[in-house]
Amino acid sequence: xxxxxxxxxxxxxxxxxxxxxxxxxxxxxxxxxxxxxxxxxxxxxxxxxxxxxxxxxxxxxxxxxxxxxxxxxxxxxxxxxxxxxxxxxxxxxxxxxxxxxxxxxxxxxxxxxxxxxxxxxxxxxxxxxxxxxxxxxxxxxxxxxxxxxxxxxxxxxxxxxxxxxxxxxxxxxxxxxx
Amino acid sequence: xxxxxxxxxxxxxxxxxxxxxxxxxxxxxxxxxxxxxxxxxxxxxxxxxxxxxxxxxxxxxxxxxxxxxxxxxxxxxxxxxxxxxxxxxxxxxxxxxxxxxxxxxxxxxxxxxxxxxxxxxxxxxxxxxxxxxxxxxxxxxxxxxxxxxxxxxxxxxxxxxxxxxxxxxxxxxxxxxx
Amino acid sequence: xxxxxxxxxxxxxxxxxxxxxxxxxxxxxxxxxxxxxxxxxxxxxxxxxxxxxxxxxxxxxxxxxxxxxxxxxxxxxxxxxxxxxxxxxxxxxxxxxxxxxxxxxxxxxxxxxxxxxxxxxxxxxxxxxxxxxxxxxxxxxxxxxxxxxxxxxxxxxxxxxxxxxxxxxxxxxxxxxx
Amino acid sequence: xxxxxxxxxxxxxxxxxxxxxxxxxxxxxxxxxxxxxxxxxxxxxxxxxxxxxxxxxxxxxxxxxxxxxxxxxxxxxxxxxxxxxxxxxxxxxxxxxxxxxxxxxxxxxxxxxxxxxxxxxxxxxxxxxxxxxxxxxxxxxxxxxxxxxxxxxxxxxxxxxxxxxxxxxxxxxxxxxx
Numbered sequence: 001x002x003x004x005x006x007x008x009x010x011x012x013x014x015x016x017x018x019x020x021x022x023x024x025x026x027x028x029x030x031x032x033x034x035x036x037x038x039x040x041x042x043x044x045x046x047x048x049x050x051x052x053x054x055x056x057x058x059x060x061x062x063x064x065x066x067x068x069x070x071x072x073x074x075x076x077x078x079x080x081x082x083x084x085x086x087x088x089x090x091x092x093x094x095x096x097x098x099x100x101x102x103x104x105x106x107x108x109x110x111x112x113x114x115x116x117x118x119x120x121x122x123x124x125x126x127x128x129x130x131x132x133x134x135x136x137x138x139x140x141x142x143x144x145x146x147x148x149x150x151x152x153x154x155x156x157x158x159x160x161x162x163x164x165x166x167x168x169x170x171x172x173x174x175x176x177x178x
Numbered sequence: 179x180x181x182x183x184x185x186x187x188x189x190x191x192x193x194x195x196x197x198x199x200x201x202x203x204x205x206x207x208x209x210x211x212x213x214x215x216x217x218x219x220x221x222x223x224x225x226x227x228x229x230x231x232x233x234x235x236x237x238x239x240x241x242x243x244x245x246x247x248x249x250x251x252x253x254x255x256x257x258x259x260x261x262x263x264x265x266x267x268x269x270x271x272x273x274x275x276x277x278x279x280x281x282x283x284x285x286x287x288x289x290x291x292x293x294x295x296x297x298x299x300x301x302x303x304x305x306x307x308x309x310x311x312x313x314x315x316x317x318x319x320x321x322x323x324x325x326x327x328x329x330x331x332x333x334x335x336x337x338x339x340x341x342x343x344x345x346x347x348x349x350x351x352x353x354x355x356x
Numbered sequence: 357x358x359x360x361x362x363x364x365x366x367x368x369x370x371x372x373x374x375x376x377x378x379x380x381x382x383x384x385x386x387x388x389x390x391x392x393x394x395x396x397x398x399x400x401x402x403x404x405x406x407x408x409x410x411x412x413x414x415x416x417x418x419x420x421x422x423x424x425x426x427x428x429x430x431x432x433x434x435x436x437x438x439x440x441x442x443x444x445x446x447x448x449x450x451x452x453x454x455x456x457x458x459x460x461x462x463x464x465x466x467x468x469x470x471x472x473x474x475x476x477x478x479x480x481x482x483x484x485x486x487x488x489x490x491x492x493x494x495x496x497x498x499x500x501x502x503x504x505x506x507x508x509x510x511x512x513x514x515x516x517x518x519x520x521x522x523x524x525x526x527x528x529x530x531x532x533x534x
Numbered sequence: 535x536x537x538x539x540x541x542x543x544x545x546x547x548x549x550x551x552x553x554x555x556x557x558x559x560x561x562x563x564x565x566x567x568x569x570x571x572x573x574x575x576x577x578x579x580x581x582x583x584x585x586x587x588x589x590x591x592x593x594x595x596x597x598x599x600x601x602x603x604x605x606x607x608x609x610x611x612x613x614x615x616x617x618x619x620x621x622x623x624x625x626x627x628x629x630x631x632x633x634x635x636x637x638x639x640x641x642x643x644x645x646x647x648x649x650x651x652x653x654x655x656x657x658x659x660x661x662x663x664x665x666x667x668x669x670x671x672x673x674x675x676x677x678x679x680x681x682x683x684x685x686x687x688x689x690x691x692x693x694x695x696x697x698x699x700x701x702x703x704x705x706x707x708x709x710x711x712x
Binding site for chain 3: 119120121123124127146148
Binding site: 054091 | 191192193225227228229230233262264265266267270271272274275306309312313314
């Protein structure tokens with residue numbers, strides 16, 4: 001396991017998102033456990049990637065290829081995913097649609113973290129994304145975390161909610177063994 | 179009903195997609211039934227819309243606003259949706275994420291058409307998209323069509339498969355009454 | 357509309373369920389609006405119906421047929437559905453699997469109410485059930501209600517949570533027009 | 535791994551189901567690979583288990599407890615699941631609802647096989663069931679198999695479709711390593 005590198009995907013391209021802060025929290029906790037992490041933030045994607053990196057342009061966009069390389073060098077991925085319109089952000093699926101097909105996520109081990117200002121913690125979006133990842137032959141940890149009411153319970157990089165901290169600790173523990 | 183305008187959304191920004199041809203087929207059949215249609219094709223979106231039309235830029239991108247206006251003037255929408263990575267294209271969700279929130283699709287009547295080269299006809303993607311549309315308070319016709327093996331059964335604007343033609347006729351009939 | 361009869365399905369066979377109390381609340385509110393209602397409670401199903409009313413026994417179980425008749429005489433249905441193991445109760449799907457195939461729910465108008473002691477209000481279960489109902493060509497109102505934390509907000513037949521009351525009023529209003 | 539016992543769940547209580555035959559096929563192939571298997575067939579459940587083994591009767595039905603014991607002694611499970619009404623059988627969810635809560639499936643490794651006479655191979659039902667299993671903290675192999683048109687391709691315990699055989703071989707190989 002010592003060579004495992006864990007990518008933490010911020011599942012939105014919005015600036016100053018809570019998901020990015022939660023991703024940093026995961027990176028910090030996983031680093032503490034002795035593993036190497038890298039944050040993969042969709043806000044740094046080329047702005048026209050939905051056109052310039054997909055279909056006949058697949059593999060030709062150098063800036064997008066940096067993202068592909070980061071995915072390729074990670075054996076495990078944490079997806080931190082805000083809830084937009086009752087599911088995961090379209091930009092995250094567009095990112096996945098732009099990755100080299102069909103092996104980019106195959107056999108990777110993945111865990112899902114939903115984030116929302118409302119109560120659901122993106123429960124439905126995690127279900128949808130799990131389907132996509134399973135379709136691509138990634139293996140997703142059963143234990144999905146749903147961090148609802150994020151603005152009440154997470155501030156300045158710390159959780160004020162012990163339940164959430166405990167769930168995250170359990171998830172990271174299970175994920176590192178997975 | 180005579181004033182109803184029906185938008186037919188091509189759910190991908192890929193050029194020369196089968197979904198666009200299927201959308202034209204629906205437009206033609208609905209026009210025959212005496213209703214006004216307009217095709218809304220995501221390939222005409224501004225290439226950087228995932229950044230320039232969302233979040234703090236919401237409502238500020240004039241080219242995107244033309245799409246918003248088209249959605250606003252339709253009371254009913256047909257979504258023709260290819261299967262990418264076992265679900266609907268990310269660009270379609272990004273488009274929805276860019277629409278004026280939260281009323282853009284509320285109370286609209288929508289029907290779903292899945293298209294795939296494989297056998298599934300985007301069955302899982304239609305489920306995912308139905309969740310998003312329901313979340314936004316659109317009403318989706320129960321009868322979802324799954325056009326699998328599209329390359330075998332649809333050529334030069336015509337279906338060679340009588341079953342598919344019958345399903346589409348039933349769907350359009352039910353949708354116009356819906 | 358005056359002849360419309362609305363069935364309210366209690367989606368569990370558990371005794372003394374909160375879902376049954378919520379179903380009674382809906383019946384009372386819809387009756388106030390001037391429509392006829394009937395409660396269809398799965399706890400009254402024959403105990404062996406999963407064997408005695410399905411497959412080669414389809415249509416032969418008289419006690420089950422009383423349920424079939426109730427479904428047949430309703431043009432609209434409200435499903436009140438507790439969350440069991442992150443989805444809707446198996447007994448509800450078994451009930452649907454026992455109904456006359458394939459037309460029992462076709463063209464019916466249906467609305468969904470999720471109930472849970474946890475925060476999710478059966479959000480994922482409503483998604484699953486919507487798929488089943490759509491498959492059977494029922495039309496499901498987009499506006500799905502998720503009543504999480506039910507034990508805190510609903511007691512002795514009354515909601516102490518104004519938000520929930522408002523959501524339910526909107527749902528019933530939209531459903532009667534649907 | 536030598537002590538691993540693999541349970542193969544026939545996800546229906548219908549007599550003479552294709553799913554049971556497919557389950558036997560999996561048992562035979564996994565046995566060839568040197569592992570112990572046991573078939574868990576829902577048709578042998580007590581006929582009134584939806585009432586006599588759930589809720590206040592949980593743990594009290596001796597015949598149901600034999601099923602609980604079988605689940606408990608398996609570290610890995612294959613679910614073979616027919617498509618009923620566009621999803622998995624209600625009786626399978628009712629069975630899960632009757633298992634000891636919440637640990638019966640936690641940390642088990644599970645793989646999913648969809649079976650249908652139509653083309654979909656229960657694609658949507660596998661998505662639904664994956665959600666339930668993930669909720670219960672089971673880990674589900676990403677690679678889900680969808681055996682559509684089963685009556686054309688599987689007869690007298692043999693597949694006539696090389697693609698299906700290859701998919702199953704890959705699934706079993708990945709599952710034994712999982």
